[in-house]
Amino acid sequence: MDDIFIRIRRLFSRGNLLTKFIFINAGVFIMIRLVMVFLTLFEVNSAPLLEYVQLSSSPAMLLYRPWTVITYMFLHVDLLHILFNMLWLYWFGGIFLLYFSERQLGGLYVTGGIAGAVLFVLAYNLFPYFRNLAGHSMLMGASASVMAIVFAVSFYRKNYEIRLLLVGRVKLIYLALFTLLVDLLSITSSNAGGHIAHLGGAAFGILFAGQLTHGKDLTVFINRWIDRLVNLKKRRRRPHMKVTYKRESDMDYNTRKRNEMDTLDAILEKLKRSGYGSLSADEKKRLFDASRQ
Numbered sequence: 001m002d003d004i005f006i007r008i009r010r011l012f013s014r015g016n017l018l019t020k021f022i023f024i025n026a027g028v029f030i031m032i033r034l035v036m037v038f039l040t041l042f043e044v045n046s047a048p049l050l051e052y053v054q055l056s057s058s059p060a061m062l063l064y065r066p067w068t069v070i071t072y073m074f075l076h077v078d079l080l081h082i083l084f085n086m087l088w089l090y091w092f093g094g095i096f097l098l099y100f101s102e103r104q105l106g107g108l109y110v111t112g113g114i115a116g117a118v119l120f121v122l123a124y125n126l127f128p129y130f131r132n133l134a135g136h137s138m139l140m141g142a143s144a145s146v147m148a149i150v151f152a153v154s155f156y157r158k159n160y161e162i163r164l165l166l167v168g169r170v171k172l173i174y175l176a177l178f179t180l181l182v183d184l185l186s187i188t189s190s191n192a193g194g195h196i197a198h199l200g201g202a203a204f205g206i207l208f209a210g211q212l213t214h215g216k217d218l219t220v221f222i223n224r225w226i227d228r229l230v231n232l233k234k235r236r237r238r239p240h241m242k243v244t245y246k247r248e249s250d251m252d253y254n255t256r257k258r259n260e261m262d263t264l265d266a267i268l269e270k271l272k273r274s275g276y277g278s279l280s281a282d283e284k285k286r287l288f289d290a291s292r293q
Contacts, residue, residue, distance in 0.1 A: 008023075011023070016097070016102055017102040017103075017105055017106050018089070018090070018093040018094065018097060018102070018105060021089065021093070021105075021106075021109060022086050022089060022090060024074055025074055025076065025082060025085070025086060025089075025142055026082070026086065028074050028075060028076070029075075029076045029077070029082045032050075032053075032075065032076075032077055033077065035049065036049075036077065050075075050077070050138070050140075051065075051138065052065060052068075053068060053071040053072065053075050053140075054068060054071075054072055054075060054138040054139060054140045055068045055069060055071075055072035055117050055120065055121075055138065055139040055140070056068065056136075056137070056138055056139075057120060057121055057124035057125065057130075057133070057134050057135070057136075057137040057138070057139070057193070058134065058135050058136070059121065059125065062121070069113075069114060069117050070110070070113070070114075072113075072117065072139055072140050072141070073109075073110075073113035073116075073117075073141070073142050073144065073145050074142065075140040075141065076140065076141055076142070077140070081141055082141075082142075085141060085142045085143055085146055086142075088146045088150065089142065089145075089146045089149070092146070092149055092150045092153060093105060093149055095153050095160065095162075095172070096108075096149050096152065096153045098257070098261065099153065099156060099157060099254065099257055099258065099261070100152075100153075100253075100254065100257075101253045101254075103219070103223050104217065104219050104223075105149065106219075106223070106226065107218075107219025107220070107222045107223040107226070108145075108148050108149055108152055108204075108205065108208060108219050109142075109145040109148070109149065110145070110222050110226070111148070111204060111208075111218065111219060111222050112144055112145045112146075112147065112148020112149065112200075112201040112204050112205060113142070113144050113145040113148070113201065115144065115148065115200040115201055115203065115204035116139075116143070116144020116145070116147070116148075116196075116197030116198065116199075116200035116201040116204075117139065117144070117197065117200070118200060119196055119197065119199060119200030119203070120139050120193050120196050120197045120200065123187075123196045124137055124193070124196075129188065130192070137193055138193075139193045139194065139197055141194065141197075143194060143197060143198050143201070144197040144198060144200055144201030145201060146201070147179070147198045147199075147201035147202045147205060148201040148202065148204050148205035148208070149205065150176055150179070150202070150205065151176050151180075151201075151202040151203075151205030151206050151209070152205035152206070152208045152209045153172065153209075154172045154173045154175070154176035154205075154209075155173065155176075155205070155206050155209035155210065156209040156212065156213075157172070158171070158172075158173045159171060160172045160173075162175070176202070179198075179202075180199070180202055182195075183195040183196075183198045183199050183202070184199070187199070204218075212254070263286065264286065267279065267283050267286060270283070
């Protein structure tokens with residue numbers, strides 16, 4: 001049993017931020033489910049516990065529990081809910097990291113979730129259709145955050161293709177637009193809050209991609225706040241020596257990754273057209289290095 005926990009801890013510490021997000025969501029799910037099972041055995045209602053971490057559509061409740069704007073995006077209680085969210089996060093988060101940095105993934109996950117929360121609260125308090133539900137509707141799940149990542153990479157690389165079972169190769173943007181249509185048609189369904197949050201996350205993802213093409217990274221602000229929170233603990237420790245690291249900026253990173261992808265695309269096209277023997281030694285090395293990543 002100890003070996004299992006050691007392996008999990010190693011996987012978490014060695015994994016990238018995408019892996020860490022999946023581990024955090026899974027860990028919170030298991031913990032919440034265990035607590036719910038324990039309370040149910042003693043016939044104790046678990047709903048009040050969930051209300052402290054779910055997002056309420058009531059602005060008054062948000063004033064008392066502002067942390068729920070963040071906690072809700074890591075909270076799941078249904079197995080299929082977390083399974084589908086984590087599969088989408090794993091697949092499209094991996095594509096996202098081909099073109100963007102881990103910092104941008106983390107920043108977009110959080111800001112996309114916040115955007116979904118804002119649209120959820122606004123919709124339930126502005127539209128007459130939700131008037132009777134506005135005071136007691138709750139939201140949970142990583143869907144808005146995941147949709148932000150899906151739409152960001154879909155609109156940034158509109159020609160990127162994925163292979164779907166029984167369908168074949170489809171441009172990622174078409175899948176994203178189909179998902180958007182489904183959410184629009186479902187905003188009056190029994191899961192209206194979830195679909196509205198999806199739309200908020202998707203809108204922010206599109207905005208992120210559009211602004212990035214103009215040289216503006218919308219995740220910079222939230223990442224600065226995250227850095228401040230992380231550094232609060234570090235500031236209490238007095239460093240033994242001062243070491244200066246040169247950090248690659250997000251824009252430089254994106255430019256470098258884009259150039260690498262363009263070079264790789266050209267090599268693959270040459271391979272397809274003329275065969276492996278036509279590649280130079282440098283091109284073969286680049287292809288080999290790319291296959292190992």
